[in-house]
Amino acid sequence: METVYEQVLKFKAKHPMTIGWRIAKNSSVVQKHLNPDEEVLYSFIAQKNDNPFNIFGSAVVTLTNKRILIGRKRVVIGYFLNSITPDMFNDLKITSGVIWGKVHIDTIKEFVTLSNVAKSALSEIETNISNYMMEEKKKYGVGEK
Numbered sequence: 001m002e003t004v005y006e007q008v009l010k011f012k013a014k015h016p017m018t019i020g021w022r023i024a025k026n027s028s029v030v031q032k033h034l035n036p037d038e039e040v041l042y043s044f045i046a047q048k049n050d051n052p053f054n055i056f057g058s059a060v061v062t063l064t065n066k067r068i069l070i071g072r073k074r075v076v077i078g079y080f081l082n083s084i085t086p087d088m089f090n091d092l093k094i095t096s097g098v099i100w101g102k103v104h105i106d107t108i109k110e111f112v113t114l115s116n117v118a119k120s121a122l123s124e125i126e127t128n129i130s131n132y133m134m135e136e137k138k139k140y141g142v143g144e145k
Contacts, residue, residue, distance in 0.1 A: 015044075015120050018100075021056070091104075092104070
C-alpha cells in the first residue's frame with residue numbers, strides 16, 4: 001500500500017503545473033491521522049484558499065475508504081486537519097481557468113476551496129471524489145427514490 005506522500009509525489013509528477021509546497025510535511029499530517037482500518041484511495045496537493053495569488057497555503061487532500069482528509073502543516077508549530085465524512089458531503093464543483101482550476105467541496109458545515117490545481121488534473125480529481133461519494137451516499141440511503 002502506498003503512503004500519502006508517495007501518492008502525492010505521483011500526482012505532482014503527472015500534473016507538474018499544480019502549485020504545492022512542503023509535500024512531505026503536509027502529507028505527514030494526513031498520514032498521522034489515518035485510522036488503522038483506513039485505506040488511502042487517492043491523494044493530491046493544492047492551495048487551500050480561494051486566492052490564486054496566495055501560493056503559501058499548500059494542503060494535501062486524501063480520499064480514504066472512510067472520508068476525505070485535508071492536512072496542512074504550519075511553518076513553525078502545529079498543523080490544521082479537516083475531515084469530511086460522506087454524510088457531511090453535499091456537493092463538488094470544479095472551475096477551470098486559463099492555467100489552473102479550483103475544486104470546491106461543499107459540506108454541511110463549511111465550503112472548502114482548493115485552488116491552483118493544474119487543469120489536466122481537474123477531471124481526475126472530480127472522477128475520484130464523485131465516484132467515491134456516490135457509492136458511499138448509497139450506504140446512507142441518500143439519493144434513492
